[in-house]
Every structure is written in structure tokens, then in C-alpha cells.
Amino acid sequence: MTRHFDAAIIGAGQAGPALAARLTASGRSVAFAERHLFGGTCVNTGCTPTKALIASAKAARMIARASDYGLTLDAPARIDWAALMARKDRIVAASRDGVDRWLANMQGCTVYRGHAHLVGPHGISVGGEEIEADNIYLNVGCRAAAPALPGLAKVPYLTNSSILALEEIPEHLLIIGGSYVALEFAQMFRRFGAKVTIIEKSDRLVSREDPDTSHCIEDILRTEDILIKTGAACIGIDGVPGNITAHLNGTEKVSGSHLLLAVGRVPNTADLGLDVAGVMTDERGFIQVDDCLRTSVPHIWAMGDCNGKGAFTHTSYNDYEIIAANVLDRESRKLSDRITAYAIYIDPPMGRAGLTEAQAKATGRRIASGMRPMSRVSRAVEKGEEQGFMRITVDLDSSEILGAVIIGPGADEAIHSVLDMMAARAPWQTLQHVMHIHPTVSELLPTILGELKPVT
Ligand SMILES: Cc1cc2nc3c(=O)[nH]c(=O)nc-3n(C[C@H](O)[C@H](O)[C@H](O)COP(=O)(O)OP(=O)(O)OC[C@H]3O[C@@H](n4cnc5c(N)ncnc54)[C@H](O)[C@@H]3O)c2cc1C
Numbered sequence: 340m341t342r343h344f345d346a347a348i349i350g351a352g353q354a355g356p357a358l359a360a361r362l363t364a365s366g367r368s369v370a371f372a373e374r375h376l377f378g379g380t381c382v383n384t385g386c387t388p389t390k391a392l393i394a395s396a397k398a399a400r401m402i403a404r405a406s407d408y409g410l411t412l413d414a415p416a417r418i419d420w421a422a423l424m425a426r427k428d429r430i431v432a433a434s435r436d437g438v439d440r441w442l443a444n445m446q447g448c449t450v451y452r453g454h455a456h457l458v459g460p461h462g463i464s465v466g467g468e469e470i471e472a473d474n475i476y477l478n479v480g481c482r483a484a485a486p487a488l489p490g491l492a493k494v495p496y497l498t499n500s501s502i503l504a505l506e507e508i509p510e511h512l513l514i515i516g517g518s519y520v521a522l523e524f525a526q527m528f529r530r531f532g533a534k535v536t537i538i539e540k541s542d543r544l545v546s547r548e549d550p551d552t553s554h555c556i557e558d559i560l561r562t563e564d565i566l567i568k569t570g571a572a573c574i575g576i577d578g579v580p581g582n583i584t585a586h587l588n589g590t591e592k593v594s595g596s597h598l599l600l601a602v603g604r605v606p607n608t609a610d611l612g613l614d615v616a617g618v619m620t621d622e623r624g625f626i627q628v629d630d631c632l633r634t635s636v637p638h639i640w641a642m643g644d645c646n647g648k649g650a651f652t653h654t655s656y657n658d659y660e661i662i663a664a665n666v667l668d669r670e671s672r673k674l675s676d677r678i679t680a681y682a683i684y685i686d687p688p689m690g691r692a693g694l695t696e697a698q699a700k701a702t703g704r705r706i707a708s709g710m711r712p713m714s715r716v717s718r719a720v721e722k723g724e725e726q727g728f729m730r731i732t733v734d735l736d737s738s739e740i741l742g743a744v745i746i747g748p749g750a751d752e753a754i755h756s757v758l759d760m761m762a763a764r765a766p767w768q769t770l771q772h773v774m775h776i777h778p779t780v781s782e783l784l785p786t787i788l789g790e791l792k793p794v795t
């Protein structure tokens with residue numbers, strides 16, 4: 340028998356559970372389908388486990404640098420891989436179980452554990468049961484891409500999921516890709532003692548960023564003896580477990596014990612029955628949505644990574660807020676109101692808000708930037724973490740803050756000073772006149788706004 344609900348949500352990622360809570364609180368009945376692990380990518384194979392491991396890696400790095408701080412160790416620290424992974428697993432399990440319990444105990448929410456797919460505009464089949472819902476919300480996320488590289492199918496390779504279950508530290512980790520996933524795992528495994536080689540096809544790492552940002556990040560990684568091969572499209576792979584060779588540009592090869600693919604993500608939409616319901620996707624499989632995250636079928640909405648409009652936990656959660664505002668609060672919050680913001684959790688981290696300097700320049704506006712290296716930021720010097728810089732870019736005519744980048748200690752937090760001012764649409768002079776706390780990285784933001792130089 341088909342059971343009817345006011346709403347159905349597919350996928351317990353970063354948007355679905357919070358939306359279920361709002362929908363049920365408004366008196367609506369909700370069917371919730373999750374086929375694998377509650378909490379999705381962020382909790383199980385993304386942010387949470389990687390940031391837990393990065394914390395261990397930071398501790399290892401600080402111990403290795405003990406003498407820089409005037410400390411003498413009687414013996415070098417040993418990595419207890421099992422204990423370190425157990426810490427990560429405990430943190431992940433607590434978070435996952437929290438989401439699972441939250442949904443299971445939610446009044447008005449019926450949880451289905453299984454793969455769900457659309458069988459009509461309102462119909463869903465999940466784990467052999469048929470349900471129907473007035474409105475459907477898709478939060479199905481993405482998975483690691485595995486491009487059709489010659490030879491790849493014949494060698495064992497790791498993704499962001501399987502690398503988190505390794506039973507030992509690789510001797511030499513080859514990483515294909517040179518962006519978020521690659522860099523966070525590269526530095527972490529280097530700090531755990533692995534030799535690491537990054538293979539990136541663009542001519543610089545994180546090529547969406549300004550060139551000086553890429554070069555600064557390359558310097559940070561090279562300081563720790565991470566090998567970086569840019570302009571190096573991997574055109575083939577061969578080898579056996581424990582000895583894998585990547586062939587680059589047809590001219591060079593590099594061998595390692597393990598291979599990690601970090602070349603982007605593909606949406607989990609091919610097995611969702613979208614065509615049956617008439618939901619349109621783009622050529623890469625991302626679900627097409629309008630500015631309020633409605634799909635081509637008006638009662639079906641798509642949120643999180645699967646709509647291709649963001650690829651972060653905070654963008655997924657913001658999608659939930661946009662949908663809740665439109666559906667439940669009669670507020671017209673929109674995707675286009677969102678200011679780009681993200682961090683890369685290398686150490687020191689990079690925090691970004693708004694446009695890069697190159698993007699700001701490309702708008703054709705009259706712009707200026709203020710910048711300062713971390714070597715001239717007291718807090719960074721005192722912490723012994725002088726790599727990095729900060730830059731803020733403004734519109735000289737409207738006084739708008741257009742964007743900022745901070746690479747340095749606490750940059751992932753400090754960037755919010757700029758982001759919040761941008762959200763408030765405050766002119767840059769407002770930020771310049773705020774008294775900031777000393778000694779912090781943020782206290783130099785007003786200073787660099789007093790040293791703006793036109794960008795031509
Ligand atoms: C290694 C790594 C590190 C990351 N670190 C960060 C970070 O530090 N900060 C940050 O902001 N972002 C980070 N991200 C990105 C972040 O994890 C994702 O953007 C975020 O998790 C996306 O959430 P989502 O809600 O779109 O979907 P997901 O969290 O991917 O959840 C989708 C859920 O849907 C389920 N599902 C899929 N299809 C079906 C179906 N047919 N039926 C039932 N259930 C289904 C899946 O099992 C999954 O549980 C990281 C990603 C990776 C890979």
C-alpha cells in the first residue's frame with residue numbers, strides 16, 4: 340500500500356535533517372530516506388574525519404618543531420596510527436549517531452533506511468516500500484570522481500572515503516589533483532611520516548585562486564618536503580599494490596606505494612529516477628535549480644552538492660535555510676544573495692570571502708587592494724607561524740568590500756570579520772574604523788585598509 344506524506348526528503352546530508360526538523364515542527368508529516376550513513380559526506384568521509392586527523396597532524400608537526408620553541412624532547416614522538424584513527428572514528432561516530440537519533444526520535448518523521456528513487460512526480464520507492472509526497476526535497480550529495488585514466492581500473496586506488504580506513508601509513512602517497520582534498524590529505528600524511536607527491540594538471544595548485552595565493556600554498560607545502568608536480572596531467576597509471584606508477588605528460592613518471600584520487604566529485608543523481616519525474620539535470624548530472632532551489636518540477640527541490648551551486652557543508656546548510664525561508668516562512672531568501680566563503684584546512688589555513696583579486700579586476704570596476712605578509716603580523720610572529728599573507732580588495736567608487744584572502748594562523752576564523760562586513764553591505768571604511776583586539780591576525784585588517792593601492 341502506498342503511504343502518503345506531506346513531504347519526503349532523500350539523503351541525510353547537511354540540509355535534509357535540519358529541513359525535516361522545520362517541516363515536522365510546522366505540523367507536516369515527513370518521510371526521510373537515507374541509504375547509507377547518516378550525516379552524509381561531511382560527517383563520515385569529509386569535514387569531520389579530515390579535521391580530526393588534521394588536528395593530530397598539527398600536534399605531530401608542533402612536536403617535530405619543538406626546538407623552534409625552546410623545548411628539548413628526549414625522544415622523537417611516535418605516531419600511534421591505531422590510536423589516532425580511533426580518535427577520529429570516535430568523533431565521527433558521535434556525530435553520525437547524533438544525526439541518526441535526531442531523525443529517529445523526531446515526531447512526525449518516518450525514517451526509511453534504503454536506496455530511494457523517484458517512480459513518478461510524487462512517487463518514491465525506498466527499500467521495497469512505495470510512498471507518495473506532496474513535496475520532495477533531494478539532498479543526495481556527491482561522491483569522488485574516478486576519471487577514465489588509462490590503466491586506472493587495473494591498479495588499487497584510494498578515494499577520500501577509503502583512505503580514511505587505511506590500516507597503516509603509506510610509505511609514499513601519490514595524489515592526483517591539487518585542490519582541497521589533495522592538499523589537506525597531502526600535508527596530513529606528510530606530517531604522519533609518509534613521503535607525498537602531488538600531481539596537478541594545472542600550472543599551479545588551487546588554480547581558482549589568485550596566482551600569489553597558489554604560490555604561497557605551494558611554498559607552505561614545500562617547506563615540509565611535499566613534492567609538487569604542476570602542469571602534470573596524469574595520462575596513465577600502472578603497477579601493482581604497493582608499487583604504483585603515474586605517467587605524466589608522456590615524458591615523466593613517478594612511483595609510490597599508494598595512489599589517492601582527488602580530482603573532484605560527481606553527483607549521486609544517475610540512479611535517482613529523475614527522468615521519470617521530469618527533473619532536469621545538466622550535462623554533468625547536477626540537478627538544475629532556480630534561485631530558490633526549485634527544480635524543473637515545481638514541487639521538487641534540490642539542496643546541497645547535488646545541485647552544483649556549492650560544494651561545502653555551509654553551502655548545503657545555507658540551501659536548507661533558503662528552502663525553509665521560501666516554503667515555511669514566506670521569506671524570499673535567494674541563492675544569489677549568498678557571498679562565496681570557504682577555507683582550505685592546510686596549516687596555516689586559507690580563508691576566503693567574496694571575489695579573488697583577479698575576479699574583482701575582471702568586473703571592470705576601479706579596485707584597490709591592501710595586503711600584508713604574515714611575517715609582519717605580530718600574532719603570527721609570536722606563534723612562530725609566519726608563512727602566509729592577507730589581502731582585502733575594495734571598489735574605489737562604491738566603497739564596497741569585494742573580497743579577501745587570509746593565509747595564516749586562524750585565517751579560517753579571521754576571514755569572518757570581512758565576510759560579516761560584506762553581508763552587512765558596510766563600506767570598507769567601517770571595517771577600517773573598528774577597534775580590533777591585540778594581538779590577533781584580524782587586527783591588521785583595518786591597517787591594510789589604510790594602505791590600499793590601486794590594482795590596474
Ligand atoms: C575529504 C573531504 C573533506 C571536506 N571538508 C570540508 C570542509 O572542511 N568544510 C566544508 O564546508 N566542506 C567540506 N567538504 C565538502 C562537504 O563534505 C560537502 O560539501 C557536504 O558534505 C555536502 O553535503 P550534502 O548535504 O550536499 O550531501 P552529503 O553530505 O553528501 O549527503 C548526501 C546523503 O544522501 C545519501 N543518498 C544519496 N543518494 C541516495 C538515495 N538515492 N537514497 C537515499 N539516500 C541517498 C547519501 O548516502 C548521503 O548520506 C569536504 C569533502 C570531502 C570529500
Ligand SMILES: NC(=O)c1ccc[n+]([C@@H]2O[C@H](COP(=O)([O-])OP(=O)(O)OC[C@H]3O[C@@H](n4cnc5c(N)ncnc54)[C@H](O)[C@@H]3O)[C@@H](O)[C@H]2O)c1
Pocket residue numbers: 486515516517518519520521523538539540541545546571572573601602603604649650651681682683684
Ligand atoms: N576545506 C574544505 O571546505 C573542503 C575540503 C575538501 C573538499 N572540499 C570540497 O570537495 C570538493 C572536491 O574537492 P577536490 O579537491 O576533489 O576537487 P576540485 O574540483 O576542487 O579539484 C580537483 C583538482 O584536480 C585536478 N585534476 C583533475 N584531473 C586531473 C588529472 N587527470 N591529473 C591531474 N590533476 C587533475 C584539477 O585541476 C583540480 O585542481 C571541492 O569542490 C570542495 O568544495 C572542501
